[in-house]
Amino acid sequence: SQTIHQWPATLVQPVGSPLSLECTVEGTSNPNLYWYRQAAGRGLQLLFYSVGIGQISSEVPQNLSASRPQDRQFILSSKKLLLSDSGFYLCAWSRSLGFISGNTIYFGEGSWLTVV
Amino acid sequence: QKEVEQNSGPLSVPEGAIASLNCTYSDRVSQSFFWYRQYSGKSPELIMSIYSNGDKEDGRFTAQLNKASQYVSLLIRDSQPSDSATYLCAVSREYGNKLVFGAGTILRVKS
Numbered sequence: 001s002q003t004i005h006q007w008p009a010t011l012v013q014p015v016g017s018p019l020s021l022e023c024t025v026e027g028t029s030n031p032n033l034y035w036y037r038q039a040a041g042r043g044l045q046l047l048f049y050s051v052g053i054g055q056i057s058s059e060v061p062q063n064l065s066a067s068r069p070q071d072r073q074f075i076l077s078s079k080k081l082l083l084s085d086s087g088f089y090l091c092a093w094s095r096s097l098g099f100i101s102g103n104t105i106y107f108g109e110g111s112w113l114t115v116v
Numbered sequence: 117q118k119e120v121e122q123n124s125g126p127l128s129v130p131e132g133a134i135a136s137l138n139c140t141y142s143d144r145v146s147q148s149f150f151w152y153r154q155y156s157g158k159s160p161e162l163i164m165s166i167y168s169n170g171d172k173e174d175g176r177f178t179a180q181l182n183k184a185s186q187y188v189s190l191l192i193r194d195s196q197p198s199d200s201a202t203y204l205c206a207v208s209r210e211y212g213n214k215l216v217f218g219a220g221t222i223l224r225v226k227s
Contacts, residue, residue: 036217043218043219043220046216049214059214090159105150105162105206105215107159108159112157
């Protein structure tokens with residue numbers, strides 16, 4: 001079966017510090033990978049998605065970046081955090097079945113980021 | 117206009133009642149529709165998916181889709197206190213797997 005893990009689960013970072021959140025998927029090959037952010041009391045906002053190694057699409061301009069160094073590894077980074085970067089970050093995956101309906105997205109456990 | 121709209125709630129229902137959650141979407145080419153449940157502080161988990169007009173039942177859950185009205189709903193029968201959570205509606209375009217989420221509806225089931 002497929003599993004997705006992301007870490008760390010919780011972190012408190014000062015403004016201006018760097019960020020690295022990591023996510024790995026097991027049990028599948030060539031998944032589509034996603035980073036979402038959920039601000040307090042708000043819906044899920046898609047930040048980045050990737051259909052393959054080194055292929056990253058950004059949905060929202062910001063001071064965050066994403067990388068996919070390996071097939072099942074997705075990393076979210078920032079060089080200098082802002083207060084507005086606080087939130088619940090979720091990594092997710094789906095099977096790379098192209099345009100077939102029913103390609104469900106599955107989420108990792110999430111990472112709580114508080115920028116102080 | 118938001119791409120996916122949900123009433124934020126909270127929707128309060130007594131234990132054993134039917135909870136009805138609604139969602140509208142703006143993109144007419146949307147083809148895949150999902151309902152996720154999110155407990156406080158946790159990540160969303162998939163409840164149901166639906167792709168064709170009509171009803172789809174899975175246990176106590178029924179998803180209803182009306183593409184002409186751009187409307188999708190989730191019915192929860194025999195609501196339990198453990199169903200208390202935020203329910204997220206998500207919609208995907210025909211081409212690509214990017215899901216657009218609504219802000220969610222808070223459901224409270226009172227015993």
